[in-house]
Amino acid sequence: xxxxxxxxxxxxxxxxxxxxxxxxxxxxxxxxxxxxxxxxxxxxxxxxxxxxxxxxxxxxxxxxxxxxxxxxxxxxxxxxxxxxxxxxxxxxxxxxxxxxxxxxxxxxxxxxxxxxxxxxxxxxxxxxxxxxxxxxxxxxxxxxxxxxxxxxxxxxxxxxxxxxxxxxxxxxxxxxxxxxxxxxxxxxxxxxxxxxxxxxxxxxxxxxxxxxxxxxxxxxxxxxxxxxxxxxxxxxxxxxxxxxxxxxxxxxxxxxxxxxxxxxxxxxxxxxxxxxxxxxxxxxxxxxxxxxxxxxxxxxxxxxxxxxxxxxxxxxxxxxxxxxxxxxxxxxxxxxxxxxxxxxxxxxxxxxxxxxxxxxxxxxxxxxxxxxxxxxxxxxxxxxxxxxxxxxxxxxxxxxxxxxxxxxxxxxxxxxxxxxxxxxxxxxxxxxxxxxxxxxxxxxxxxxxxxxxxxxxxxxxxxxxxxxxxxxxxxxxxxxxxxxxxxxxxxxxxxxxxxxxxxxxxxxxxxxxxxxxxxxxxxxxxxxxxxxxxxxxxxxxxxxxxxxxxxxxxxxxxxxxxxxxxx
Numbered sequence: 352x353x354x355x356x357x358x359x360x361x362x363x364x365x366x367x368x369x370x371x372x373x374x375x376x377x378x379x380x381x382x383x384x385x386x387x388x389x390x391x392x393x394x395x396x397x398x399x400x401x402x403x404x405x406x407x408x409x410x411x412x413x414x415x416x417x418x419x420x421x422x423x424x425x426x427x428x429x430x431x432x433x434x435x436x437x438x439x440x441x442x443x444x445x446x447x448x449x450x451x452x453x454x455x456x457x458x459x460x461x462x463x464x465x466x467x468x469x470x471x472x473x474x475x476x477x478x479x480x481x482x483x484x485x486x487x488x489x490x491x492x493x494x495x496x497x498x499x500x501x502x503x504x505x506x507x508x509x510x511x512x513x514x515x516x517x518x519x520x521x522x523x524x525x526x527x528x529x530x531x532x533x534x535x536x537x538x539x540x541x542x543x544x545x546x547x548x549x550x551x552x553x554x555x556x557x558x559x560x561x562x563x564x565x566x567x568x569x570x571x572x573x574x575x576x577x578x579x580x581x582x583x584x585x586x587x588x589x590x591x592x593x594x595x596x597x598x599x600x601x602x603x604x605x606x607x608x609x610x611x612x613x614x615x616x617x618x619x620x621x622x623x624x625x626x627x628x629x630x631x632x633x634x635x636x637x638x639x640x641x642x643x644x645x646x647x648x649x650x651x652x653x654x655x656x657x658x659x660x661x662x663x664x665x666x667x668x669x670x671x672x673x674x675x676x677x678x679x680x681x682x683x684x685x686x687x688x689x690x691x692x693x694x695x696x697x698x699x700x701x702x703x704x705x706x707x708x709x710x711x712x713x714x715x716x717x718x719x720x721x722x723x724x725x726x727x728x729x730x731x732x733x734x735x736x737x738x739x740x741x742x743x744x745x746x747x748x749x750x751x752x753x754x755x756x757x758x759x760x761x762x763x764x765x766x767x768x769x770x771x772x773x774x775x776x777x778x779x780x781x782x783x784x785x786x787x788x789x790x791x792x793x794x795x796x797x798x799x800x801x802x803x804x805x806x807x808x809x810x811x812x813x814x815x816x817x818x819x820x821x822x823x824x825x826x827x828x829x830x831x832x833x834x835x836x837x838x839x840x841x842x843x844x845x846x847x848x849x850x851x852x853x854x855x856x857x858x859x860x861x862x863x864x865x866x867x868x869x870x871x872x873x874x875x876x877x878x879x880x881x882x883x884x885x886x887x888x889x890x891x892x893x894x895x896x897x898x899x900x901x902x903x904x905x906x907x908x909x910x911x912x913x914x915x916x917x918x
Contacts, residue, residue, distance in 0.1 A: 358639055360386045361488065361550045365540035366523035367393045375529075381417035381465050393489060393551075394526050395482025396421045396468070399461075403781040419468050420782060421446075421460040422485040423475065426516040427495030427509045427560075428456025428732030430480065432723040435730050437478035439720050445471040449716065452705035454775060454827055455492045455557070456732040457485060461782055472530040483526045488552045490519040490630065494559035494568040496579075497733040498684060498699070499741060502691035505562060507586045508579050511622055512560045518623050519558075519630065521547055546630055553637035553645035556630060557596075559734075560589075566679040568734045569854040571595045571610040572828050574647040575629050580616065580675045584692070588618040590674050593629060593659070596648040597825025601839065607904070608830035608857055609648040614660050615671025628667035632659060682831070682854035683773050683816070684737045688748065695728065696748055698740040700760050701767065704776040704791040705736030718758025722751060735775055769814040770805060771798045775828070779821025779838065786821035788838030794819055797836070800867070804875045808882040815891045816852055819844075830857050833892035834874065839864045846870055848877075849901035851892045858892070859901045 360369070369390040374383040383391060388398045400415035408415060423438075430438070438458055442450050447462030463471050475482060485492055493516040499505045522542045527533035544551070561570035562579045570576035576592030595611030617625050633647045636654055644653075651659050664670055686699045702715065709716045719738075723730070728742025743751055755761045777783070779790035797819065805811055818832035829835035829847060831854050836844035843864050850858040862873055877900065885894050895901045 357389060357488075357642060358550055360389045364390055365525070366542050366544070367521065367525040368523075368529065368540060371525075371529050375465065375469060378466075380414060382414070383465070391419075393484060393487035393521070394472075394530065395424065395485035396472075397486060397784075399782045399784055401781050402784075402786075417465065418461070418782070419463045419465065421463055421468075421471060421475070421482055422453065422492075423458045423480050423482055424485045424492050424516065425457050425480060425732070426493040426513045428452075428497060428734075429495075429509065430730050430732075432726045432728075432730070434478045434480060435723040436720065437474070438480070439716065439723070441471060441474045441478075442716070445474070449706055449708035451707065451778070452702060452732045452736045452738060453492075454705075454734055454736060454777070456494055456497070456734055457492045458732075459778070461778070469530055476531060481526070484520055486555075488554055488556075489521060489547060490516075490552075490556045490558060492516070494557075494570075494573070494734050496560060496562035496565060496567055497731045497739055498562075498565050498567055499689070499691050499697050499731075499739070501562070501581065501584055502693045502695070504579065504581050504584060504586050507619075508560050508562055511577075511619055512558075515558065515623060515626055519546060519626070521551070546627060546634075548634055550639070552630070552634055553639045554642065556633065556647065558626070561679075563677045564680040565685070566682040566854045567684055569682055569828050569831055571854055572597050572608075572831060573611060574633070575626060576611050577622070578613070578677050580677065586619060587675075588616055589622065590677060591615050591617055591625065591671060593663075594648045594651040594656075596646045597828050597830055598646065599823045599825065599830075600643055601823050601845075603643070606643055608825060609652075610831075610855065610857060611648075612651070612656060613674050614656065616673060616675050617669060617671065621667070621669045624667040625663065625669050628663045628665075628669075631666060632662050636662070679853040679855065681814075681852045682735075683814070683852070684733050684735050686737075686772060691742075694745065695741075696743045696745060697731075698743065698748075698751060698755070699733070700738045700740065700755065701772050702737055703771075703774075704778075704794050705732075706791065707738075713759025715758060715760060718754060718760050721758070722754050725750060725754075735773075767798075768802055768805075769812045770802060770817055773814060774798055774817045774819070775832075776819040777821055777826040783821060785824055786838060787840055788821050788836075788842065788844060790819045790821040790827065790836075790838065797867070800871060801874065804871065804878055808878045810878055810882055813881075813891065814852065816850065828854075832858060833890065833895075836870065842866055844870065846873060849892050849895045852890045856892070857904050859904045861901060 374387040397420045404416045446460035451459040493512045495512045557573045558575045559568040559573040560577045572595045577589035580587045592611040600606040638645045731739040776790040776794040779786035816833045818829040819836045820829040821838040831850045835847035846862040847858040848861040
């Protein structure tokens with residue numbers, strides 16, 4: 352679909368209503384009208400089809416097996432046990448009997464058919480969770496550091512993130528009319544959108560809140576990032592990051608991933624005004640002609656930081672203060688139990704690619720249901736697709752441990768090696784329409800083949816960051832990984848190398864369009880060098896740079912600002 356047509360669809364949509372009601376009521380097809388396939392994204396859903404079944408259904412002269420993915424809006428990925436049980440029941444009744452934690456701390460449901468779409472949406476809202484603006488050219492789900500190293504500060508950062516998420520919601524009542532049967536009133540379709548305007552943003556927009564020393568949200572990959580600055584355990588404010596983004600297009604030098612620029616410091620009270628100024632600057636300066644160049648990172652590179660930053664200050668009425676010191680140690684999750692300041696405990700569980708299901712190997716869906724039935728704290732999804740059972744009293748640890756172990760969720764051997772624990776993958780095939788290669792389904796096989804190479808070179812516990820993406824759009828944030836596979840075609844990937852374990856440096860294309868055998872041969876040689884030549888606890892990506900195997904990527908105006916300021 353061309354950029355022009357998307358802009359037209361938004362402009363003519365009656366504030367995101369379109370003909371969705373008619374499309375949903377059409378019994379002849381399992382699909383929506385073409386324009387409504389664009390509009391439903393703003394309501395938190397994508398139309399997809401099962402690509403594994405395409406050829407067979409074509410031979411039978413049947414339309415594709417249309418289904419819908421639904422994504423929640425859950426700022427910081429925090430849900431109560433009561434909400435968990437309701438979301439679990441929805442997965443069993445309407446979806447494919449699985450929950451999936453995304454890299455943006457949301458739940459995704461897969462396999463919902465059109466005639467059950469409204470009932471599913473209503474059930475999600477009955478759990479006091481919505482899906483509004485989880486997709487589309489608006490601000491998406493807001494990320495928040497999930498590891499509760501400092502309970503009081505985490506709660507304060509989480510509260511600001513939730514406030515910002517609400518502040519940046521579209522004003523249209525379309526969502527409530529279509530899915531929740533709110534009565535349409537006079538003037539519907541003309542609601543004022545002071546932040547988004549009549550055609551919303553040029554492209555999607557992502558926000559993340561990080562709490563050093565852990566960069567588990569990959570804050571530099573977001574259009575807008577906030578790095579919490581804590582003083583004596585209290586939140587003093589945020590360093591502001593702008594212009595990160597992961598998406599690219601194969602073979603197109605005009606598109607590229609980018610790490611955000613750290614441009615100043617703000618107090619918490621300035622946050623909403625500054626965020627609004629950033630979003631409206633992108634709304635007005637962003638590229639609405641060429642959709643692939645419409646993200647905020649390109650707006651900054653096209654206009655320059657010396658134009659964009661003063662514009663943000665002008666619109667917000669806030670003069671950015673100098674950046675305050677910060678330091679990240681890593682961008683992964685801390686597994687096992689951690690005690691918070693308030694004496695409550697938090698258990699981080701590893702989940703392969705965020706998929707929660709009952710399989711022949713482990714009953715994760717059932718196990719987490721049983722934990723939710725007794726847990727009195729909350730659940731926190733992480734941006735690395737894992738799960739924190741948070742706020743557990745010391746007296747309840749033993750019971751939670753026993754349930755986790757009984758269902759294969761424990762932090763023992765099943766947790767896997769360091770490589771497996773740090774690995775992230777997007778959904779890809781069979782449902783994502785953009786996927787060129789496998790990702791989630793390939794992750795266990797690939798790590799299983801890679802691990803023996805690490806073992807052979809004495810690197811079994813080397814904490815290497817691996818990410819797999821089925822296409823170059825970068826939902827699994829592959830361009831920040833020390834090793835990344837970016838799908839090019841079935842069974843073939845671009846091998847990207849040289850990111851760092853802090854999420855502050857992009858990797859570089861090392862081998863293009865190669866199969867598994869070539870990937871493993873290449874990595875085997877590099878692991879041998881790493882084992883022999885590394886400097887103490889030097890990370891794999893850092894070694895590749897120091898030894899000259901890879902260099903920083905030469906994107907047009909790419910700047911490693913985070914590294915320059917805070918190496």
